[in-house]
Amino acid sequence: MEDRLQCAWPYRQDGTHGPENADSKCAYRSRRRAHSRVAHTIRGGQDLARAHVGADLLRVAALAVCLLWAVAAHAQLSVWLSHSTHKIRPNVPARVRSVIHLFAAHGEYAALQISVRADHPLRVLRIVPTALEDHASAIGRWQMTVYREAFIRTVHPTNVVAPVGLWPDALIPTVDNYYHERRNALPWAVPARFTQSFWIEIYVPRTVSAGRYRGTVAVMIRTHGHVQVRVLRVRLRVLPFAIPATSSLPxxxxxxxxxxxxxxxxxxxxxxxxxxxxxxxxxxxxxxxxxxxxxxxxxxPAPMHWAHGRLTLNWHEYDKEVRPFMTGCKAAHGARWxxxxxxxxxxxxxxxxxxxxxxxxxxxxxxxxxxxxxxxxxxxxxxxxxxxxxxxxxxxxxxxxxxxxxxxxxxxxxxxxxxxxxxxxxxxxxxxxxxxxxxxxxxxxxxxxxxxxxxxxxxxxxxxxxxxxxxxxxxxxxxxxxxxxxxxxxxxxxxxxxxxxxxxxxxxxxxxxxxxxxxxxxxxxxxxxxxxxxxxxxxxxxxxxxxxxxxxxxxxxxxxxxxxxxxxxxxxxxxxxxxxxxxxxxxxxxxxxxxxxxxxxxxxxxxxxxxxxxxxxxxxxxxxxxxx
Known part of the structure; x- marks a missing residue:
């Protein structure tokens, strides 16, 4: 069609439209009639194209609305990090912090908090930390425990400056450290305009090298039927010394x-x-x-027996109970009383x-x-x-x-x-x-x-x-x-x-x-x-x-x-x-x-x-x- 259009529109040497000479008039008229038919076909195609473009525009507009809604929902959802020495109550407003810097010695626990808040109800599905790695070694995920912070409602204040209401205190593990059973910390529903926090502890083994470790925590959240994943960054400086397993302070x-x-x-x-x-x-x-x-x-109690001026105690039950804590408890990293x-x-x-x-x-x-x-x-x-x-x-x-x-x-x-x-x-x-x-x-x-x-x-x-x-x-x-x-x-x-x-x-x-x-x-x-x-x-x-x-x-x-x-x-x-x-x-x-x-x-x-x-x-x- 493109070639036919070019033939139908010859140019004179002076640049105007029309035949170059009289002998070409008939051919020119013939070509004009052919062009008229082609132009009619093109106009019909353009009308059809306009119809298709309109439908595409509607689809694009709908997609844009969805994207804008998702962006708005994303903006209403806040996920942030905090250090451990804070009690994050439900009315705490949203913060902006996607990276946290920690430090710890070998044999020490580091801890952080992840908080979520939105203007609408949501459900926290999973919280998944990665291993923390540096160039030489890694702190594996099995050295980390994720907890949900459970609230207790106080009715009587402890003192005149302690507000009553919900306070975070109990820490419910996702998987416990005793039987490795999955508990009900997650998934967890969070009401609208309610700040819910989660606790992550990281144990630094004595076997890893000192250095700067990096890792992430992925937070999966379902909101309005869609799943969002927020990725937060953790930076841990492992110091070149260790603290003892057993406390120096009795x-x-x-x-x-x-x-x-x-x-x-x-x-x-x-x-x-x-x-x-x-x-x-x-x-x-x-x-x-x-x-x-x-x-x-x-x-x-240890059964006691007094005979012939001598007191005898049956230590069997007592010894069975306390022996691990006298000599060093493997489950507590070797700590003892x-x-x-x-x-x-x-x-x-x-x-x-x-x-x-x-x-x-x-x-x-x-x-x-x-x-x-x-x-x-x-x-x-x-x-x-x-x-x-x-x-x-x-x-x-x-x-x-x-x-x-x-x-x-x-x-x-x-x-x-x-x-x-x-x-x-x-x-x-x-x-x-x-x-x-x-x-x-x-x-x-x-x-x-x-x-x-x-x-x-x-x-x-x-x-x-x-x-x-x-x-x-x-x-x-x-x-x-x-x-x-x-x-x-x-x-x-x-x-x-x-x-x-x-x-x-x-x-x-x-x-x-x-x-x-x-x-x-x-x-x-x-x-x-x-x-x-x-x-x-x-x-x-x-x-x-x-x-x-x-x-x-x-x-x-x-x-x-x-x-x-x-x-x-x-x-x-x-x-x-x-x-x-x-x-x-x-x-x-x-x-x-x-x-x-x-x-x-x-x-x-x-x-x-x-x-x-x-x-x-x-x-x-x-x-x-x-x-x-």
């Missing part, structure tokens, strides 16, 4: 195995001794991974056992530990928080009985009132933190140091409901103390080991980690308000399959426990730096931010910067750098 956090039957089998059920022991071991594994030691245990308690003291002190049998009882404990070659310290708390003259006298008598039996067991007393005790028989003096350096600017640490040196005492301390107000809403005087409460900022849960190092205390005591399991009809998943604080005495949740999915019972850790672990990891940096540079050099680094028991930085960024500076000091010295 601790004893209380645990009572008796209520486990109540929550894991109901009021009409009962765990067998074997089941109770196994479940207690799982809680101990979780605690050791969080760098703390549990005391109390399952509560299964540094201190543990003498158990069943109610049988000794409250059942009117004669003094001779009491002495025999404590000697049996010391003898058994020597026989097993367990290099774990023993302590016994004779009287907790004595207040009256009779209670102080009773504490003295019980300490004397223990000392008469053996020097391998350290009698402990929880008080600041050293002048009311006969301290020669005690081994551990453990005051509450508020009494060591209170709001009245009276720092008793120097006095405690003199007393400890004179009587060869170890100094521990503990926090209590005095940090928030006991059975009352904490007033202004209760603000600023370290706290293990749910509705306090995460840094409050983390700061205790920093203060422990600064005040040269040698251990931490905490009265309970599962008291919420035994509070009558209270469901610890819904109510942990005890002694005026949300979460007081309860750091675990019961991991029932009816709540978290799967088939078997497990302990569920809280964000607060993760913060305690982070603080105990921080302590290793302080401990190592002071060993390399001297205590005064480290104090010069932290004193401006960690001033006293009730005056310390509330900024996670500042705390992170302090830890980074300590890390660089350690790295420089280990590489042979300058002092100071």
């Amino acid at each position: 601790s004893s956090f209380g645990f009572d195995g008796a209520p486990l039957s109540l929550v894991f089998r109901g009021h009409y059920g009962r765990l067998s001794n074997t089941q109770l022991m196994h479940l207690t071991q799982l809680f101990n594994i979780a605690a050791l991974k969080d760098r703390i030691a549990l005391s109390g245990g399952s509560g299964i 540094r201190m543990t308690d003498v158990r069943w003291l109610t049988h000794v002190f409250y059942h009117k056992m004669p003094p001779r049998e009491q002495v025999a009882y404590f000697r049996a404990w010391a003898r058994h530990f020597r026989h097993e070659h367990w290099h774990v310290g023993l302590y016994a708390l004779g009287v907790d928080e004595p207040h009256t003259p009779a209670q102080f006298a009773l504490a003295d008598r019980r300490a004397a009985i223990i000392r008469r039996a053996t020097h391998a067991i350290l009698p402990m007393v929880t008080t600041i009132h050293v002048h009311r005790l006969d301290l020669k028989d005690f081994g551990i003096l453990c005051p509450v933190i508020n009494d060591v350096d209170g709001l009245n600017d009276v720092n008793k640490r120097t006095l405690l140091g003199r007393v400890a040196k004179r009587y060869h005492l170890k100094l521990w301390w503990y926090q209590s409901c005095m940090s928030h107000g006991c059975w009352v809403v904490g007033r202004r005087s209760s603000l600023g103390w370290p706290s293990y409460m749910i509705d306090q900022p995460a840094i409050y849960n983390r700061i205790m080991p920093w203060l422990t190092w600064k005040y040269k205390m040698q251990g931490e005591l905490y009265y309970d980690t599962d008291i919420g399991f035994s509070m009558g009809r209270k469901n610890p998943w819904k109510d942990q308000y005890h002694f005026g604080g949300n979460g007081d005495g309860t750091l675990f949740y019961p991991g029932l399959p009816s709540v978290i999915g799967g088939k078997r019972d497990i302990p569920i850790q809280s964000i607060r426990l993760m913060m305690i672990r982070a603080g105990y990891q921080d302590y290793e940096y302080l401990h190592m730096a002071s060993h390399l540079y001297g205590r005064q050099a480290v104090l010069r680094v932290i004193d401006h931010a960690i001033r006293s028991t009730h005056s310390w930085t509330k900024s996670p960024r500042v705390l992170r910067a302090l830890k980074w500076r300590l890390a660089m000091m350690i790295e420089r010295r280990l590489k042979g750098g300058p002092h100071g």
